[in-house]
Amino acid sequence: MTNPGPDGWHGPLPDIEIPDVSLYDLLFAGLTSADAAKPAVVDHASGVTLTLGEVKCQTDAFAAWLSASGIGAGDAVGVLLPNGPDYLAAFHGIARAGAATSPVNATYTAPEIARQLTATKAPKIVTHPALLAQAVAGAIQAGLAASDVIVVGDPDAPRAAGHTAWSDVLATEPNPPTVDIDPATHIACLPFSSGTSGMPKPVMLSHRNLVANMLQFNEVLRPLGDDVSLVAFLPYSHIYAMTTNLNYALYRRCPQYTMAGFDPMAFLTIIATYRPAVLFVVPPVAAFLAKHPAVGQADLSSLKLIVCGAAPLDGPVGEALQERLGVRVVQGYGMTELSPVTHVIPLDRRDIDLGTIGPAVPNVRFRVVDPETGTDVAVPASGEVSQPGELWCAGPNAMLGYLGIPKDADAVLDADGWVHTGDLVTVDADGVVRMVDRIKELIKRRGMQIAPAELEALLCLHPAVADAAVLGVDLKGTAGDQVPHALVQLRPGAEASASELTAWVADRVAPHKRLGGVHFVEKVPRSAAGKILRRQLPVLLPAK
Numbered sequence: 001m002t003n004p005g006p007d008g009w010h011g012p013l014p015d016i017e018i019p020d021v022s023l024y025d026l027l028f029a030g031l032t033s034a035d036a037a038k039p040a041v042v043d044h045a046s047g048v049t050l051t052l053g054e055v056k057c058q059t060d061a062f063a064a065w066l067s068a069s070g071i072g073a074g075d076a077v078g079v080l081l082p083n084g085p086d087y088l089a090a091f092h093g094i095a096r097a098g099a100a101t102s103p104v105n106a107t108y109t110a111p112e113i114a115r116q117l118t119a120t121k122a123p124k125i126v127t128h129p130a131l132l133a134q135a136v137a138g139a140i141q142a143g144l145a146a147s148d149v150i151v152v153g154d155p156d157a158p159r160a161a162g163h164t165a166w167s168d169v170l171a172t173e174p175n176p177p178t179v180d181i182d183p184a185t186h187i188a189c190l191p192f193s194s195g196t197s198g199m200p201k202p203v204m205l206s207h208r209n210l211v212a213n214m215l216q217f218n219e220v221l222r223p224l225g226d227d228v229s230l231v232a233f234l235p236y237s238h239i240y241a242m243t244t245n246l247n248y249a250l251y252r253r254c255p256q257y258t259m260a261g262f263d264p265m266a267f268l269t270i271i272a273t274y275r276p277a278v279l280f281v282v283p284p285v286a287a288f289l290a291k292h293p294a295v296g297q298a299d300l301s302s303l304k305l306i307v308c309g310a311a312p313l314d315g316p317v318g319e320a321l322q323e324r325l326g327v328r329v330v331q332g333y334g335m336t337e338l339s340p341v342t343h344v345i346p347l348d349r350r351d352i353d354l355g356t357i358g359p360a361v362p363n364v365r366f367r368v369v370d371p372e373t374g375t376d377v378a379v380p381a382s383g384e385v386s387q388p389g390e391l392w393c394a395g396p397n398a399m400l401g402y403l404g405i406p407k408d409a410d411a412v413l414d415a416d417g418w419v420h421t422g423d424l425v426t427v428d429a430d431g432v433v434r435m436v437d438r439i440k441e442l443i444k445r446r447g448m449q450i451a452p453a454e455l456e457a458l459l460c461l462h463p464a465v466a467d468a469a470v471l472g473v474d475l476k477g478t479a480g481d482q483v484p485h486a487l488v489q490l491r492p493g494a495e496a497s498a499s500e501l502t503a504w505v506a507d508r509v510a511p512h513k514r515l516g517g518v519h520f521v522e523k524v525p526r527s528a529a530g531k532i533l534r535r536q537l538p539v540l541l542p543a544k
């Protein structure tokens with residue numbers, strides 16, 4: 001085996017055939033009556049359980065309702081729901097109708113919701129009673145009518161307010177018209193990502209992208225056997241949970257135990273009660289499981305695998321977790337633009353450092369490219385690692401592009417199909433990759449994206465602010481968890497306090513994007529072309 005091959009580096013597992021089918025056909029078309037009776041989703045807090053057959057029936061009913069409402073190919077529908085049983089049919093009903101889900105983070109404020117609905121031109125939104133106020137405000141800002149807001153749960157209150165009740169939608173005859181779906185070009189989902197720079201934008205993921213990534217990832221999990229039951233606490237609105245939890249558990253006919261948010265003690269209770277086999281976590285949750293005293297008292301004996309991704313896992317934390325729980329822990333890497341998973345440590349490769357992201361999953365090719373010269377870094381000798389370079393990935397899981405942004409205007413997906421990740425990595429002679437740094441603008445908080453450009457634009461709307469730059473500051477005692485700080489240049493003669501500007505941002509964004517500090521500077525450093533000189537920002541922070 002030569003690695004890298006002519007088309008880049010590859011992983012240890014052989015490539016697989018990706019079936020040319022829609023998501024619905026892969027997950028539901030061949031559902032046997034035995035499988036239909038299996039639990040698909042269990043929500044501990046509400047006690048609601050849906051079988052696979054019930055999820056399919058709801059999916060069909062929602063697809064039929066959407067089709068009858070004139071929604072289909074080329075349309076998007078907003079989904080603003082916490083994790084819970086209704087999410088499954090909402091997502092798949094939209095895809096079956098030929099439309100795309102525009103998944104909105106459940107903690108978003110009305111302006112954030114409106115921006116997302118507007119960018120994806122979504123004519124409808126599905127939401128939850130607990131999120132109704134911000135959903136309606138966002139929908140109205142985006143030009144939707146009250147009846148375009150579909151509300152799950154008790155039907156009476158939404159009906160009285162002129163909204164559409166989910167239970168009325170689900171009463172539709174579950175026989176939607178057949179929609180011709182070309183898996184390679186038909187968009188199933190439009191999650192938002194800021195890519196390597198600028199504002200968050202809708203990422204066009206096709207049916208093939210989502211089908212492929214689930215199957216690519218499945219190859220890595222194959223040694224686990226039949227049980228991949230899992231706790232779905234990471235938000236479905238993020239591609240990490242959408243692919244590896246929502247869709248993957250359905251594909252494998254295993255139950256997913258939903259949590260509307262991460263509550264550590266409820267999380268431990270759910271694991272002890274339902275005995276799932278797998279957890280998909282982000283580094284702060286890995287650290288909680290590795291260190292918190294309560295974990296020592298909990299029964300976590302059902303667990304067989306913990307996959308950690310979305311931000312850097314500290315190798316020793318991974319080791320400590322593996323040791324403490326006696327559970328295999330692996331690190332994975334992904335990016336929304338790649339549907340998302342490209343690298344995971346193989347389950348049987350105990351020799352690979354948990355601080356790496358492992359080799360590529362099947363069908364992914366990757367390159368490590370010197371950002372200065374644009375050439376691939378030299379292949380290292382056995383036992384050594386390469387020079388750092390930017391990770392480029394290609395495969396059937398690579399996005400179609402950003403919605404509404406011309407292909408040649410986007411620096412992320414190139415004409416040869418490589419996604420330029422904006423992450424700096426090294427690779428060893430076996431194709432095992434280690435993250436070194438992020439060279440894109442992105443800040444990550446608990447695995448969730450924060451685009452500096454979004455907060456900078458908000459700050460510049462404040463009357464006292466002349467210019468602003470936002471950078472990520474590592475949170476103490478965490479490996480790689482960051483909080484955004486702002487460097488603010490005030491207008492001459494204008495006054496504003498740090499707390500006023502912090503509140504200005506907090507009033508307008510989801511909690512994870514709130515500023516951890518505001519520091520006043522004489523001038524925000526910009527190039528002659530007006531670009532923020534981001535490398536100069538850290539030295540402008542006050543000494544700790």
Ligand code: AYL
Nearest residue numbers: 240309310311312332333334335336340341423435449
């Ligand atoms: P997005 N270590 C360090 N940084 C990471 C890692 C990791 N293991 N994984 C993701 N990132 C960063 O689009 C990196 O900067 O998708 C990358 O470009 O919200 C960015 O996060 C992408 O952020 C899985 C399944 C990871 C999913 C994912 C992450 C999807 C995050 C592993 O098994």
